[in-house]
Amino acid sequence: MEIDKSSKRRLIILCIDCELLFVMSNNFSIDSILAKRPRKSLIRVFLQSSHLWRRFHSLGTEMIVTKSGRRMFPTLSVLISGLDPMKNYVVTVDLECIELKRFRYSFHQSKWISTGPGESELPSRMFVHPDSPARGSHWMRAPVSFDKMKLTNNQLDSNGHIIVNSMHKYRPRVHVIEQDGSQTRHTFSFEETEFIAVTAYQNHRY
Amino acid sequence: MEIDKSSKRRLIILCIDCELLFVMSNNFSIDSILAKRPRKSLIRVFLQSSHLWRRFHSLGTEMIVTKSGRRMFPTLSVLISGLDPMKNYVVTVDLECIELKRFRYSFHQSKWISTGPGESELPSRMFVHPDSPARGSHWMRAPVSFDKMKLTNNQLDSNGHIIVNSMHKYRPRVHVIEQDGSQTRHTFSFEETEFIAVTAYQNHRY
């Protein structure tokens, strides 16, 4: 394709094999666009408060769930790097049921033990971070907190909360989805954030 | 410029004299893009709760301002139409000082009267609606409320609140700014939303 590099007219541009699209101004040069072309970089996601998460994890993290929806404690919060500052992303969280077993808390042993097979799992609902969609620069600027996310054990929930089976074990997954039409998805999870959903705290030793 | 209309490769396109940009998928046809090309349409902004605003207006609307910032009552809220659903916009509000006079409230006459020349006005700060930037479809979906906006009389305010001179008359202006690089700005205001900034209510007859 031929391009008049000096053109300053109002245009939309098509670059072959580019992966990023820009909002362009009336006045721009082809060179300024090419200069902004994305270099591949590795997306990284770091868990915040990992110290706290690990303390709970060592005791067996429990997460209260209620019919009306309960926030998580600790709150899931991550630092993201390696995004394209100009590109739009949607960031979501879902819960992966990581063992198809039912658990119960043994007061004797002060620990969780698995008992029999668990409920079969439907794919988890997605919690879409309310800032979505936003540019990479926004997501990387500060930790991204999922404190508004709520868990429920109500299979018929109509408030958009994340549905779980009580006494089952889950681990949150963070998804970073590129909004360039490719919908490329990058998924991250952290071992220390796994938890067992409960309707009342079992371990009273926190 | 030559374009292979059947191409399905990953590209960025160049259209001359287009005004709208799209996030494109890997697979698309030139025709599908052209079909989405914007038709010019008129942006309109309608005041919400205009009945309430008019009731206050007929008595002389007062708006409390404090050092730490005070929300407006009534809240400014507008319905927007005529945007391009796919285009990004920033929506802001500022305050226009509509009479360079100082006012005082006459208890005798139960009305505001002007007294002498007012303070000279610096250009007002902008309140950027927190949803900005967002697509036209978002702004048009529901009334856009500026309830988080706060007014202050502290000329040294460092919280980003809108600074006003007490006992002066203002009228909010809504700006809809196209985020296509042209930064085209559409401005709207409503007579019935004019008010006098006060540090304490003067008219006790509300």
Added chain:
DNA sequence: TATTTGTCACCTAGGTGCGAATAT
């Protein structure tokens, strides 16, 4: 017995008007 549910008092954050005290 093991689990779930609903209720409740408690806490917090933040917005509000009012009136006393102060400032111009």
Added chain:
DNA sequence: ATATTCGCACCTAGGTGACAAATA
């Protein structure tokens, strides 16, 4: 006098753990 500042009591919305009652 007029205008501003400040503190305060009040209200609301929403999140929390505890516990008693209900469920299975």
